Amino acid sequence: MNHDKTIIGLKRMEKAIVIILPILSGAILGWYIPVLADWVLTLPIVPLEDFISLIASLNNFWVSIVSLILGIIAAIVFIIIVFNETLKVEVSDRMVELIIGEKQDKFEKQQISAIYVEGKQLVILGLSSEEKYREVVESKFDYVKEVFLAYGYPFRNEDPYINYYQRWELGNGDLPSDVNSILYARSRALREDQKKEAKRLREDLAQLGVVIRDEQNSQFIRMVQNK
Known part of the structure; x- marks a missing residue:
């Protein structure tokens, strides 16, 4: 290596x-x-x-x-x-650079609280537990884990906040109306297999401090810790 x-x-x-x-x-x-x-x-x-x-x-x-x-x-x-459309990840002692086509994202090591793989998706969390990045990675789990640990990144075998999620249901009174509206639109996109739209809406929710786990067509959500 x-x-x-x-x-x-x-x-x-x-x-x-x-x-x-x-x-x-x-x-x-x-x-x-x-x-x-x-x-x-x-x-x-x-x-x-x-x-x-x-x-x-x-x-x-x-x-x-x-x-x-x-x-x-x-x-x-x-x-x-x-x-x-294939993700390329460049890992160094200082930062992670993620490249798909002409799109590039960079995260300094000190900006990252956890990295894990969910399904085939590489997920990077920020210091307030917010989801900073999520994209399909083609490499095997063991290799991804080995690389990140070798450079001292906080790689986890699973989402460290897995116990914080609750299943979202229409009309959830504990959430702001704009969050409920986006979650409703995203549930429709999932049912209709509109993957790009579901991804875009996930990013909109991330801006509002909402993190999502998808299980089949159900959405499980949590709020970021210090937002």
């Missing part, structure tokens, strides 16, 4: 798989498009029958060449998206 800085993220072999597998799949699928078109035409019900018939009627060699190229292009686009 490099003690100046260690990176948590996709390893070389994993990166190679992410690059090679989609390109091979796209190329193979593209090359066999004419064969697939002929097979689809044998089915009792054929969607887009005229279009598929046109593909099947063309010169198979050139259709395969064009389809292969298009398959590789689609694979490259997929690879770029995967790398742009």
Whole structure:
């Protein structure tokens, strides 16, 4: 382990798989498009029958060449998206830097009270127990734990405030109306599987001092300790 800085993220072999597998799949699928078109035409019900018939009627060699190229292009686009949406964590003695695409977040070690992994999400808590960061990390739990402990960070095996959460229910009179409104909107987003909206609303709640644990479609909440 490099003690100046260690990176948590996709390893070389994993990166190679992410690059090679989609390109091979796209190329193979593209090359066999004419064969697939002929097979689809044998089915009792054929969607887009005229279009598929046109593909099947063309010169198979050139259709395969064009389809292969298009398959590789689609694979490259997929690879770029995967790398742009994969979290890279740089850990040093002084700070943690978290990078996704062009977005970067940095936290000094003294700003952090706890780090843990919930499901596949890396969570960083601040000094008032507030949630400063939450994002999916692709590395294995044991490796993430090893890296943070090696640099002296307060890594925990689970949320240190796990016993402080209470299940949120509509009309909770102990919470401000704006917090209840956001929690209600987020419960709808969870039911409708609107992940980006649920994430955005979680960030809005964090600004109000509310920390959330999701269990299936139920929200369990706690307030930060010294906000």
